[in-house]
Amino acid sequence: MARDRSDESYARPVRRLLLTVVMLCLIALVLLWRIDNPRVERMRAAIVDRVVPNMEWVMAPVAGAARMLGDFQSYTRLYEQNDRLREELQQLRAWREAALQLEQENARLLDLNRVHLNPELTFVTGIVMADSGSPFRRSVLINVGGRDGILNGWATMDGLGLVGRISGVGEQMSRVLLVTDSNSRVPVTVQPSGQLALLMGDNSPTPVLDFLEAPEDISAGDRIVTSGDGGLFPPGLLLGQVVMTTDGRIRARLSADLNRISFLRVMRSHPGTTLDDPGGLIGPPWPLPQSGDEPAPPATSEAIDGATLLEATE
């Protein structure tokens, strides 16, 4: 017993010292995360990569059981569902007819215009492995990653609409930041009026539509698609429909069903054009004209426009 006490007498300062060192390390980690975010996020991706696939054998049965329970609950509403589905099927048949006709017309028009649709927009499909586990953050982890060629920033869709974008890629896993997350900003176009806006997530199921030029031209039910501004998303991906809330804000009801996402498509998009050469786009043409007060000849400006267009199409 006496030996224990003597152990204690020097164990305590050592313990305190260790504790202080650990706390200082933690503070350093937080500061590092704040200062050099990408590096620590890569570290996080590596840790997720290591840990989450091992958790799968715990998670798979429980998640499966919960899904089965949900499905079982839906059995009770089977009859009404069946009726409703029949009605919808009837309506959809009509739509299908219309779509087929439009598709043929569209193909004819595209042929006339000699338009080449972007062949690079293929997709990789992944399974949702885990979510972020808190209502403060909206993101999911999917089981495709760096080894499948996934890159940061790629758009992610379910069958119908945009779900989010890749933010954080590990070797086997990657993280999808959902459009409902409060960090998510997506440049969009509101369809019939063609107005540009930003879709800003706020952790609620319906993100806010902001920076609209003329909000009075927007009505409920308008389609929202990505505009492709900033080169982050390919243009024209469906996001959802406009809804007006009672507090007068314009929000979006997403087409993607975020409650039951299990498969996600990561759209393989080509890198957007970057502005690494400001001199060619903005400012006076180079080389500068000899006499400063003389305006630039129109031929030069046209040449520059052509050059930027070329850059943009490449």
Next chain:
Amino acid sequence: MSAATRRLWTYRMLFILLCLTVISLKLMPMNVGETGIPGPDILLALTLAWLLRQPAVVPVGAILLVFLLADFLLQRPPGLWTLLVLLASESLRSRRLTMTEFPFLLEWSAFAAAVFALLILNRIAMWVLMVDQATLGLTLTHGIVTIAIYPLVVAVSKFLLGLRKLGAAEPEAI
């Protein structure tokens, strides 16, 4: 003596196992689109409840491991919440001897005070670091739900797992 040591290590393993289960349950992709009441921080309740009962089964290393892992996996600022939980656990550990004689209600209120102190400190730290924060209402609900779950956690660990409270006279570390 060896039986007591084995018991201690069993509880330590059990603690880590429980925490890992809680984290993986939280990560389960079941409530992706759901909003509403944020879930309780069961990790925090479990850690502090066990700490007040038998401090030896919740060593600093275990807290560090579990919470750092949770920080990384749950997309929180890495290290911040771990640091705060370590601070809270150390201050409770040093006050444990005075708290052993407390009735449960008083212990509960001490836990509540700790939770709110943690949340406020967390918000202040995030504010200083200029990180985007959740709304105050959501944070407060989170705290209240965590406090509400505490008796349940205590009951489970006492009656199901047989973790009794050590008296002041009993040795701390076996």
